[in-house]
Amino acid sequence: MSESGSLLDNIRVVLVETSHPGNIGGVARAMKNMGLSHLCLVNPNDFPSHAASSRASGAGDLLAQAQVFSSLSEAIAECDLVVGASARLRKVAWPQLDVKQTAELAMSKAPLSKIALVFGREDSGLSNSELDLCHYLAHIPSNPAYSSLNLAAAVQVFCYECRVAWLAQQDAEERAEGYRFELASSEQMEGFYQHLQQALIDIEFLDPEKNARFMRRMRRLYHRAELDIKEVDILRGILTAAQRQVLLRNTEAKDVQTN
Ligand code: SAH
Numbered sequence: 643m644s645e646s647g648s649l650l651d652n653i654r655v656v657l658v659e660t661s662h663p664g665n666i667g668g669v670a671r672a673m674k675n676m677g678l679s680h681l682c683l684v685n686p687n688d689f690p691s692h693a694a695s696s697r698a699s700g701a702g703d704l705l706a707q708a709q710v711f712s713s714l715s716e717a718i719a720e721c722d723l724v725v726g727a728s729a730r731l732r733k734v735a736w737p738q739l740d741v742k743q744t745a746e747l748a749m750s751k752a753p754l755s756k757i758a759l760v761f762g763r764e765d766s767g768l769s770n771s772e773l774d775l776c777h778y779l780a781h782i783p784s785n786p787a788y789s790s791l792n793l794a795a796a797v798q799v800f801c802y803e804c805r806v807a808w809l810a811q812q813d814a815e816e817r818a819e820g821y822r823f824e825l826a827s828s829e830q831m832e833g834f835y836q837h838l839q840q841a842l843i844d845i846e847f848l849d850p851e852k853n854a855r856f857m858r859r860m861r862r863l864y865h866r867a868e869l870d871i872k873e874v875d876i877l878r879g880i881l882t883a884a885q886r887q888v889l890l891r892n893t894e895a896k897d898v899q900t901n
Pocket residue numbers: 726727728729730760761762763764765766767768780781782783784789790791792793796
């Protein structure tokens with residue numbers, strides 16, 4: 643499956659002042675494994691670098707395309723959803739999401755939005771003024787006694803949840819498509835109304851002399867339902883089965899009479 647042009651391309655990972663270039667490479671690999679491609683670096687300590695390329699392994703293309711910025715505000719300028727990942731739960735109450743909620747919100751906005759997941763420095767994380775630029779803060783619920791994940795590991799968790807949310811969205815779309823058929827044409831609907839009328843007469847529900855108003859009601863009802871061709875097929879199948887039963891009973895009754 644080719645994934646270029648997927649909605650995951652609308653989610654960028656922004657690393658703020660990363661000190662170890664190996665972590666940048668690890669992040670590129672974590673992203674590419676999960677189908678994300680847009681990496682932004684704010685004032686990296688050492689980039690490009692051999693250590694980054696070697697840790698990136700087969701994800702060197704993400705490093706080659708990475709954008710470098712001199713401030714976080716520039717890196718997120720065109721984004722309309724910005725989530726800051728933080729190893730610590732802060733005292734000041736930023737609106738918070740868990741990782742799954744972050745991914746689901748990101749995927750629900752991705753068709754029309756550009757989204758940034760922002761990760762902080764290895765030693766001190768994100769500053770409060772950097773978190774002020776974020777709409778939400780997201781925390782991986784790690785061991786409180788040792789809560790800080792390696793930068794690339796933290797990025798991996800977020801990218802994984804984004805992929806899971808993306809796959810779920812694709813699944814739902816494919817399933818919806820499986821149920822979608824062309825709407826029935828006027829000609830097909832006319833065929834259905836005639837069949838319905840005849841079947842209702844056959845089962846002696848409808849008096850053929852006084853059926854006009856009733857059939858108009860039926861037309862209104864079925865027009866409202868916007869039947870597709872499959873549904874018309876099913877309904878006509880039911881009518882045919884009912885007609886067959888009536889025919890069978892009538893023949894049996896005749897046989898009894900003649901015997
Ligand atoms: N010592 C720093 C943590 C640095 S880890 C601190 O206490 O803030 C580098 C970055 O990885 C963090 O800024 C954050 O973006 C991400 N990260 C690490 N652990 C995380 C966690 N448990 N939840 C969310 N993000 C985490």
